[in-house]
Amino acid sequence: QVQLVESGGGSVQTGGSLRLSCEVSGYTTCVGWFRQALDKERLGVAVLVGHATRRYADSVKDRFTISRDKTKDIVYLEMNSLKPEDTAMYYCAADPGDQCLSSPLARPAYSAWGQGTLVTVSS
Numbered sequence: 001q002v003q004l005v006e007s008g009g010g011s012v013q014t015g016g017s018l019r020l021s022c023e024v025s026g027y028t029t030c031v032g033w034f035r036q037a038l039d040k041e042r043l044g045v046a047v048l049v050g051h052a053t054r055r056y057a058d059s060v061k062d063r064f065t066i067s068r069d070k071t072k073d074i075v076y077l078e079m080n081s082l083k084p085e086d087t088a089m090y091y092c093a094a095d096p097g098d099q100c101l102s103s104p105l106a107r108p109a110y111s112a113w114g115q116g117t118l119v120t121v122s123s
Contacts, residue, residue, distance in 0.1 A: 002026035002112035004092040009117030012082055016121070020077040022092035022114060030100035032066060033077045034107060035088035035119075042091065044105030046077055055104040060086075082121045089116040 008020040024031055032047030032055075046066035047055045054066055065078040075092065093110035100109040 002028055002094045002096050004031075004094060004112055004114035006090065006092045006114040006117040009090060009119045011120040011122065014083060014121060014123050016082050017078070017080045018082065018119060019079070020090055020092075020117060020119075022075040022077075024073045024075055024092075024094065026094075026112075027096050028094040028112075029096060029098055030104055030109070031068070031075050031092070031094040032104070033075075033090055034093050034110075035086075035090045036116075037085075037088040040088075042107055044107065045090070047100070047104040048075065049100065049104050057105060079119070082119075084121050084123050087119060087121050089118050091116045 003025045005023045030047055030049050033045045034042050035045050036042040045057050046064050063081045068075045092114040094112040095110050
């Protein structure tokens with residue numbers, strides 16, 4: 001069974017940076033980050049498919065980078081040039097099966113979720 005523990009959220013001003021971490025235990029086909037703003041749906045942000053393929057939401061391309069430290073089994077989300085619209089609860093998610101292969105950024109493909117970490121970007 002996959003277990004995920006996030007850390008690294010916080011408050012920054014517009015243009016600032018944060019790094020989120022997700023400790024992963026168990027096998028995953030895909031692992032990545034979703035976010036949910038207040039009264040909005042949870043959407044995919046960045047996902048690792050296997051160990052090398054990355055998928056990003058258009059809204060974060062060229063600003064966010066997902067990576068994985070295989071030795072520590074930690075998945076990172078480096079967030080740069082943050083905007084107020086990036087404010088949300090960020091969740092680490094994983095799929096130990098193959099549903100994510102056809103739609104890596106689709107929420108229904110993921111069965112394992114962390115508890116979430118809050119990111120607030122002020123203008």
